[in-house]
Amino acid sequence: MSELSGAVQTVLGLIDPGQLGRTMTHEHLTMSFECCYFPPAPDEESMAKAPIEMKNLFWLKQNPYSNHENLLLNQEIEAVKEELLAYRQAGGGAIVENTTTGISRDVHTLKKLAQETGVHIIAGAGFYVDDTHSEETRKMTVEKLSDVIITEVLHGADGSDIRCGVIGEIGTSWPITDSEKKVLQATAHAQTQLGCPVIIHPGRNAAAPEAVVRILQEAGGDIGKTVMSHLDRTILDKGELLEFAKMGSYLEYDLFGTEMLNYPFNLKVDMPSDNQRVQTLAYLVAEGYEDKIIIAHDIHTKNRLTKYGGHGYSYILKNIVPKMLTRGITENQVNKILIDNPRKWLTFK
Numbered sequence: 508m509s510e511l512s513g514a515v516q517t518v519l520g521l522i523d524p525g526q527l528g529r530t531m532t533h534e535h536l537t538m539s540f541e542c543c544y545f546p547p548a549p550d551e552e553s554m555a556k557a558p559i560e561m562k563n564l565f566w567l568k569q570n571p572y573s574n575h576e577n578l579l580l581n582q583e584i585e586a587v588k589e590e591l592l593a594y595r596q597a598g599g600g601a602i603v604e605n606t607t608t609g610i611s612r613d614v615h616t617l618k619k620l621a622q623e624t625g626v627h628i629i630a631g632a633g634f635y636v637d638d639t640h641s642e643e644t645r646k647m648t649v650e651k652l653s654d655v656i657i658t659e660v661l662h663g664a665d666g667s668d669i670r671c672g673v674i675g676e677i678g679t680s681w682p683i684t685d686s687e688k689k690v691l692q693a694t695a696h697a698q699t700q701l702g703c704p705v706i707i708h709p710g711r712n713a714a715a716p717e718a719v720v721r722i723l724q725e726a727g728g729d730i731g732k733t734v735m736s737h738l739d740r741t742i743l744d745k746g747e748l749l750e751f752a753k754m755g756s757y758l759e760y761d762l763f764g765t766e767m768l769n770y771p772f773n774l775k776v777d778m779p780s781d782n783q784r785v786q787t788l789a790y791l792v793a794e795g796y797e798d799k800i801i802i803a804h805d806i807h808t809k810n811r812l813t814k815y816g817g818h819g820y821s822y823i824l825k826n827i828v829p830k831m832l833t834r835g836i837t838e839n840q841v842n843k844i845l846i847d848n849p850r851k852w853l854t855f856k
């Protein structure tokens with residue numbers, strides 16, 4: 508048994524899982540999303556460099572990836588600190604910070620934020636999507652990639668002694684690239700060795716989650732200790748959702764607060780509203796999956812911070828939980844979704 512067994516690893520060290528409390532399992536506190544810049548429509552080109560100001564906020568909500576400044580969440584440390592203090596005030600206990608190599612992970616800032624706010628922060632190991640893989644990463648063998656991930660968990664990330672407590676979000680595209688496949692295999696090998704939680708960013712296609720799980724399974728991964736993120740924009744058909752749920756991963760609805768008419772990365776997707784997300788949670792609960800659901804906001808652009816008129820990190824606790832209770836999800840089930848399921852997932856075997 509390793510020293511991690513039975514504990515949760517935060518950026519400040521190991522804690523008893525019971526200390527986590529209400530946990531958002533997929534957030535970013537500091538990152539850059541420049542890798543996913545999406546140019547505005549030709550008649551709106553000037554918006555790419557427009558300042559973030561009141562008159563642009565609705566446009567940014569509809570086009571969050573088409574303005575360069577909006578993608579630099581790493582410029583907002585003070586605002587994020589204020590948000591975390593408000594999150595604690597609202598009853599939040601912990602946040603999983605899913606920023607991996609490729610989107611400017613900054614574990615030093617995460618440690619400082621945890622020290623200054625009292626929120627338990629769990630950092631992510633591993634690599635984001637292929638577009639962000641360096642040539643060095645692409646050349647690595649599965650064994651080498653696995654060594655890198657294991658080092659980030661056991662010894663510290665980015666040359667520091669600040670340790671990651673989950674692997675992920677591991678980025679995958681659609682179709683899954685060769686480099687991403689190696690990272691997935693390395694993730695499964697590292698998970699086997701460490702008994703740790705894993706979280707996956709699937710490509711933007713309904714077939715992507717199952718394809719990822721198959722690769723992890725073949726490489727020996729523990730699917731029961733793995734989260735499939737972003738299901739809200741990935742599997743929209745209820746039948747397909749139930750088929751995927753049978754594979755045994757945690758089912759994450761993590762885009763609460765994201766409501767847009769056109770999802771630029773896949774125009775075939777009608778991004779659900781928050782009401783529709785709650786309906787889907789109620790459906791999954793009714794189908795017997797209350798032990799598998801987890802939720803979050805996945806804040807990764809500036810416009811979603813309260814500083815810029817956004818919903819912030821407390822939106823689920825303040826607004827979505829009351830809504831869930833009016834839609835047939837019991838308080839006990841809410842507690843499973845916010846406390847028990849994250850705790851079980853995050854605890855090292």
Ligand SMILES: CC(=O)NCCS(=O)(=O)O
Nearest residue numbers: 708737740762772805807
């Ligand atoms: C940071 C991140 O990967 N967020 C997900 C954005 S997406 O549009 O749902 O892929």
